Amino acid sequence: MLHEKNLFIISFLNSIHPLSPELKSFLFKNIETCTFEKNEIINKAGDICDRLYFIKKGMVRGYFVSESSEITTWVDSENEVFTSITGFFRNEISQEYIQSLEITYCDYLKYDDYKYCLDNFSEMREINRMLLENYYVMAEHRVYLARIPNASKRLEYFMGNSKPQIVDRIPKKYLASFLAMRPETLSRLMKERG
Template sequence: MPPIQKTAKNLFIVQYLNSIYPLSPGFTSFLVDKIKNISFKKNEIISREGEICDKLFLIKKGLVRGYFVSENKDITTWIDSENEIFTSITGFFKHETSREYIQAMEDTYCDYLEYDDYKYCLDNFPEMLQIYRIMLEQYYVLAEHRVYLARIPNGRKRLEFFMETSKPEIVERIPKKYLASYLAMRPETLSRLL
């Protein structure tokens, strides 16, 4: 879907980044110039396996999942919602083709920054290094949660851990087949547990 025309008052990502670490006027001005808005329809594929994703997205409203396909079955590996950043990790940071798909599970509205602009921010605005550090720490905590979740042998305990470490209000918004896939269980098992 083509980018939506941006307006200075609609730069959600500027407010989000400023809440993490104070932005200088020069950095704010750069972001106002470079950030774009985009929307995705429910079920729209945002990025495909084999593509290079060169955008770092921040969800203003909506729900997104990452998944890969194995033996004709898609397996959900992560789920993000409002105020969360997503991209294809290998596609964006390593500029390599992705092994995963990214899909909107609801109509989703995002701000995004392209890779070259992201790199420029890191090289030219010291506050971006602080933001990067803080966000990297947050990402590692979430990655630890996903690794731990994947190793819990009991389905009920996986669901409980997910509820404890996620935004509980999104559980009702996630299609059950995707939540079941994320929790490594059959949809019927999830239905019994909910």
């Protein structure tokens, strides 16, 4: 019988692609659970992130610091996977910070265990491919969003391509940073939207 702590991520992965009993057993033994307090720094720029996290409940953001300003580059919430891309996949120092925006409950897999899964379980390679496809689609949305010259149209694009329930949960200063506009501009545009 699988323990409650790992059922969530195992059922999520199984929904992407059916898992063999052997992979389920490996994941059950190696997946860890953690909790981050609101505003906790999960990973710092300059560190190596060796964990791939899955959000059960909560929200996190990635950001970098430029001339003492924090620039939000992404926001993830429930049922999404996050890590430092260069830190995790290349085993290099991270270029960004990762911070929880709410109390956040995660499951995670360490890099060596993730690599073992890819090397030994074909279904994990298929899941990896599907997760990467999803990541690339989201990255394409972010690239497109960053190139829209009009603030109102950026907000409109973001609202049309985001889970509606998360928009109100993102602190406005971070949402404004992500959308490359001043908080006052975001506030005015949100009021105009009604």
